Amino acid sequence: xxxxxxxxxxxxxxxxxxxxxxxxxxxxxxxxxxxxxxxxxxxxxxxxxxxxxxxxxxxxxxxxxxxxxxxxxxxxxxxxxxxxxxxxxxxxxxxxxxxxxxxxxxxxxxxxxxxxxxxxxxxxxxxxxxxxxxxxxxxxxxxxxxxxxxxxxxxxxxxxxxxxxxxxxxxxxxxxxxxxxxxxxxxxxxxxxxxxxxxxxxxxxxxxxxxxxxxxxxxxxxxxxxxxxxxxxxxxxxxxxxxx
Numbered sequence: 001x002x003x004x005x006x007x008x009x010x011x012x013x014x015x016x017x018x019x020x021x022x023x024x025x026x027x028x029x030x031x032x033x034x035x036x037x038x039x040x041x042x043x044x045x046x047x048x049x050x051x052x053x054x055x056x057x058x059x060x061x062x063x064x065x066x067x068x069x070x071x072x073x074x075x076x077x078x079x080x081x082x083x084x085x086x087x088x089x090x091x092x093x094x095x096x097x098x099x100x101x102x103x104x105x106x107x108x109x110x111x112x113x114x115x116x117x118x119x120x121x122x123x124x125x126x127x128x129x130x131x132x133x134x135x136x137x138x139x140x141x142x143x144x145x146x147x148x149x150x151x152x153x154x155x156x157x158x159x160x161x162x163x164x165x166x167x168x169x170x171x172x173x174x175x176x177x178x179x180x181x182x183x184x185x186x187x188x189x190x191x192x193x194x195x196x197x198x199x200x201x202x203x204x205x206x207x208x209x210x211x212x213x214x215x216x217x218x219x220x221x222x223x224x225x226x227x228x229x230x231x232x233x234x235x236x237x238x239x240x241x242x243x244x
Contacts, residue, residue, distance in 0.1 A: 002167035002191070005029055005143070005156050007069055008123040010057060011043040011210045014223065015171075015195035017134055021227040022193075023169050025139040027159050030070035030120060031148065034059070040069060041119055043210040048090045052206055055084045057122055070144055072119040081114035088212060095216035102216050105129045130211060133220040134227060152177045160188050167191055197226050 004023040047053035058075040116122040149158040199205040
């Protein structure tokens, strides 16, 4: 059984959905700390001027420190949902599939998200928008519902044990802290994500733009193919070459 353990991100890039597509179970890490410069509350779109632009959900300033992700609250004084929807319309309103694929799911999303009190209400809902269109089917869990040990490696291993997983599928960013020897000793194989996809008409387009950028231009059938074919590779790491 292969699992992924990851925080919920706001309208993330296509590679985030590869984690869903290639796992048997996905554990949302809602008990970790919020990262101010992370993607838990923000995403990038291609702005109407042709340059990438950030969309950030405002967090109450008093909660920036020592808060679990599940406890982070949105600043109710800022009309962020309306602004984000206006920015998306300006950026992609003339894209070929905006009215067919984006507007029907995103307009009602922002209408609902405007009343969200907690960050995870808005971010997790942004993921469900694409669950059916991308034909995703991972078993879903939340770390707050599970017994987990302290420390980055022990936390992940305890979640693997709880679900009976013998493989852990991880983004390359985790090489900063994952100790492969600890996972090997526990009988859990680590597989690293190497997601590779090029925008057909613009191969230089940034890969980390929100899935909105892809879905505004390519049919969901094409995106499903990218997630389920050789466009995304799973590779056994060369342990000797990784600096941890």
